[in-house]
Amino acid sequence: MSEETTYEGSVKPEEATPLWYVVHTYSGYENKVKDNLEKTVENRGMQDVIVEVKVPMEDTIEIKNGKRKTVSRKVYPGYVMVKMILTDASWYVVRNTRGVTGFVGPGSRPIPLSDMEVRMTGVEDVPIVLDVEVGQNVTVTSGPLENFVGVITEINKERQKLKVSVSMFGRDTLVELDFVQVRKI
Numbered sequence: 001m002s003e004e005t006t007y008e009g010s011v012k013p014e015e016a017t018p019l020w021y022v023v024h025t026y027s028g029y030e031n032k033v034k035d036n037l038e039k040t041v042e043n044r045g046m047q048d049v050i051v052e053v054k055v056p057m058e059d060t061i062e063i064k065n066g067k068r069k070t071v072s073r074k075v076y077p078g079y080v081m082v083k084m085i086l087t088d089a090s091w092y093v094v095r096n097t098r099g100v101t102g103f104v105g106p107g108s109r110p111i112p113l114s115d116m117e118v119r120m121t122g123v124e125d126v127p128i129v130l131d132v133e134v135g136q137n138v139t140v141t142s143g144p145l146e147n148f149v150g151v152i153t154e155i156n157k158e159r160q161k162l163k164v165s166v167s168m169f170g171r172d173t174l175v176e177l178d179f180v181q182v183r184k185i
Contacts, residue, residue: 016085017085018049018051018052018083018084018085019083019084019085019086019112019113020081020082020083020112020113020117020118020121020123020124021081021082021083021084021086021094021103021104021105021110021111021112021113022076022079022080022081022082022103022104022105022110022113023079023080023081023082023094023100023102023103023104024078024079024100024101024102024103024104025078025079025080025099025100025101026078026099026101027077027078028077029099030055030074030077030078030079030080031055032098032099033080033097033098033099033100034053034054034055034080036097036098036099037050037053037080037082037093037094037097037100038053040093040097041053041093044093046089046090046093048085049084049085049087049089049090050082050083050084050085050090050093050094051083051084051085052082052083053080053081053082053083054080054081054082054083054123055074055080055081056074056075056076056081056121056122056123057072057073057074057075058072058073058075059071059072059073060072060073075121075122076121079104080100081113081121081123082094083123083124086109086110086112091103091109091110130162130179130182130184131184132152132155132162132182132184133152133155134152134153134154134155135151135152136151136152136184136185137149137150137151137152137185138150138151138152138162138164138182138183138184138185139182139183139185140164140166140177140181140182141180141181141182141183142180142181143177143181145166145168145175145177148166148167148168149166149167149185150164150165150166150167150175151164151165152164153165153174160178160179160180161176161177161178161179162176162177162178162179162182163175163176163177164176164177164182
């Protein structure tokens with residue numbers, strides 16, 4: 001593939017937003033796929049199309065022979081997350097990286113992760129946009145106060161938290177809730 005044909009496809013990199021896609025790999029090859037893909041992107045100068053490659057990891061504590069040991073484990077064994085603009089060229093590069101068996105999704109075109117899925121996988125902090133104001137009523141959608149209705153008294157956008165006044169046992173009680181725990185009425 002020559003330099004002129006690096007960005008084939010209907011989408012020009014500067015006109016699109018990179019999205020997260022999930023790539024299936026051979027088991028145990030996740031870090032090799034990540035390294036190979038990053039080298040290919042660098043060699044072909046595709047950093048503006050294939051933006052980031054991640055293997056989500058978490059630290060766990062193992063006890064072996066009576067000793068505690070912190071070990072990093074893959075959160076999703078057999079999968080690599082790729083943030084990219086989907087073009088024919090980017091699809092080709094990822095799909096033909098050694099160790100990749102394919103994209104996750106139905107059909108021949110991969111489906112990007114939704115904002116909620118990105119939050120759940122932990123590959124990126126996606127802020128939650130909640131269109132509410134102080135004084136508005138909201139319904140609590142999860143937690144011990146599920147289905148309670150309350151009035152917003154304070155909004156902290158940086159922490160993604162709300163203070164809501166909920167009527168419990170005949171008196172108003174101030175509770176702190178996450179944006180994901182409420183729904184605008």
